[in-house]
Amino acid sequence: MGRIPITRSGFEKLKKELETFKTVLIPENIRDIEVARGHGDLSENAEYSAAKERQAYIHGKIKEIENNLALSDVIELAFTATDKVIFGVTVCIEDMNNGQATKYRLVGPLESDINENKISVTAPLGKALIGKKIGEVINVKAPGGLKKYEIVDICVEP
Template sequence: MEQIPITKQGYAALKKEFERLKTIERPENIKAIEVARAHGDLSENAEYHAAKERQSFLEGRIGEIGYKLGTAKIIDPETVPKDCVRFACRVLVENLDSGEKIEYMLVGADEADIKKGKISVSSPLGSALIGKKPGDEAIVQAPGGKRIYEIIDIL
């Protein structure tokens, strides 16, 4: 079985969402279905159909998160070697076109949040950075054209 790398914080956030879906949102949805059923004719009951669609989404998300939690490999960013860019490390890069220096942390897709400086290892930039060392260049094909980043430091 393939293990999915995740940080401790990412695991905790997924676990929290999993518990919320199971203990709060699922029971609320069940009540919504019961209330909508009480309104009669189900074939023309928009509330009932919306609640059933929500139920389908919730069950799918619960299953997805349950799988991810079950196959998670928790990585502590503090223990990650800093010899090259890898999952859970923080890296300082310079966009060679603009001269802008940016710090990113490489995380899994569920944890990615560009506003917090967290990019997915499977994103174009994240995958271009993996395995690089300070002084190396990473070339990323972006929608606006090719971008070149230099790895300044692994933090």
């Protein structure tokens, strides 16, 4: 698998998540398993089974986060003006069909979150935006059909 682009803040967020799993969730889970063991026969102990399932989930997530961190390629953003869309910038696009303007920050796939208006550079919209300039129009295949957007603004935010 290739390297995964990520912002410094996204990388730090992943490290913090890993630390939480290791220092908070594992100890909590160990306590839950011990408490459940105290309730008797483990073969019919739903609380014990649930705690063991949680343990498997926690250890799986730790491996996943560690792998993502190992594959991450932190892209340091130069906070200077740019005239084209690149990784890490915030771009304002206008939907040519309804005139609605929306701002998105282009990030790596590990950081994308539509609720925070962060889209991946590997998503169809992200791919279409990379390298474009203000005033250019892009076409993106969407579930509802072809969408046209005009790039209205590009800015670099810390």
